[in-house]
Amino acid sequence: MVSADQARQGCEEIPLAELADIDLLLPRTYNTIRRLVDEAFLRIECSARVVAEIESSTTLAAAVADRFGSTILPESAARVLADTHAVNLSRIVEPEIEAPLALCLSGHLPLSVPAQAVKAILLELVAEMRGNRRT
Secondary structure, rough: EEEOOOHHHOOEEEHHHOOOOEEEOOOOOOOOOHHHHHHHHHHHHOOOEEEEEOOOOOHHHHHHOOOOOOOOHHHHHHHHHHHHHEEEEEEEEEEOOOOOOOOOOOOOOOOOOHHHHHHHHHHHHHHHHHHOOOO
């Protein structure tokens, strides 16, 4: 969760249920992140208080920084936003919100040498991420 609310400062982890009563800025319902967030709220039998649907990352960042509401983003996007704005990041821990990841390869065309290098790096990163989640 990304928020400019000073009350959230220092809150490294937060259960999703605690977000049910705060104003959220989320993408439209067809967006994968929004779908995952809505499904997570359903699992805990709550609903999100979405005060605005914002597609543009620039507009979303400005709205969060100006305290129009908070948002839920993948960690990588949240960190980029935190690098450029005075916002707080909190990891949602109950329930975890996970997105599937797929690496698609051609079944009949060989990978170029650069593509093989990218594949190796991606597989290494995924293995590292999976290892970190177990600790």
